[in-house]
Amino acid sequence: xxxxxxxxxxxxxxxxxxxxxxxxxxxxxxxxxxxxxxxxxxxxxxxxxxxxxxxxxxxxxxxxxxxxxxxxxxxxxxxxxxxxxxxxxxxxxxxxxxxxxx
Amino acid sequence: xxxxxxxxxxxxxxxxxxxxxxxxxxxxxxxxxxxxxxxxxxxxxxxxxxxxxxxxxxxxxxxxxxxxxxxxxxxxxxxxxxxxxxxxxxxxxxxxxxxxxx
Numbered sequence: 001x002x003x004x005x006x007x008x009x010x011x012x013x014x015x016x017x018x019x020x021x022x023x024x025x026x027x028x029x030x031x032x033x034x035x036x037x038x039x040x041x042x043x044x045x046x047x048x049x050x051x052x053x054x055x056x057x058x059x060x061x062x063x064x065x066x067x068x069x070x071x072x073x074x075x076x077x078x079x080x081x082x083x084x085x086x087x088x089x090x091x092x093x094x095x096x097x098x099x100x101x102x
Numbered sequence: 103x104x105x106x107x108x109x110x111x112x113x114x115x116x117x118x119x120x121x122x123x124x125x126x127x128x129x130x131x132x133x134x135x136x137x138x139x140x141x142x143x144x145x146x147x148x149x150x151x152x153x154x155x156x157x158x159x160x161x162x163x164x165x166x167x168x169x170x171x172x173x174x175x176x177x178x179x180x181x182x183x184x185x186x187x188x189x190x191x192x193x194x195x196x197x198x199x200x201x202x203x204x
Contacts, residue, residue: 006142006143008118008146009118011118014116016110016113016116019198019199020108020198023199023200027200041108041154042110087115090199090200093195093199094201094203096122097192097195099192099195099196099201
């Protein structure tokens with residue numbers, strides 16, 4: 001089967017908004033809040049929420065809510081599985097397009 | 103509008119099979135035939151045909167058919183717009199995930 005000759009890409013991470021979310025979280029090496037992630041990935045609230053849920057369901061991010069002065073702040077952070085999956089995906093992209101991490 | 107703060111990715115190229123097709127064509131710097139591209143991207147005939155049509159409609163590849171001993175061989179080659187778009191997309195990915203081309 002030709003289909004078995006190449007590794008199938010991680011589509012959870014490859015999707016453009018989720019790729020940006022994961023990259024921002026990995027670079028930050030810390031939790032980022034919803035407002036920052038919205039800027040990073042240029043998504044609407046609903047869209048960002050859906051992408052974060054997809055990443056959460058895959059076990060790649062952890063979400064923490066914090067009440068600050070009557071408002072709820074949402075923090076998102078990479079899990080170790082998420083960090084591993086992101087790095088694997090980056091290596092895979094490097095292999096395909098011929099780039100290398102700094 | 104938050105949506106306008108980030109550049110939208112080229113989804114024609116970002117899709118995993120098309121990314122592999124474009125990368126293979128750029129590396130080869132020559133036409134590749136359908137059979138090679140099938141191996142490169144691990145797609146079925148129908149699937150590969152559809153991806154090549156999408157790339158053709160975007161003006162990124164040119165398709166040439168050649169009759170060889172009663173069979174038709176299909177050659178695919180990057181256009182200069184395709185090469186430019188692929189390189190732009192790679193720079194964009196580098197920027198997001200922090201990789202650099204060799």
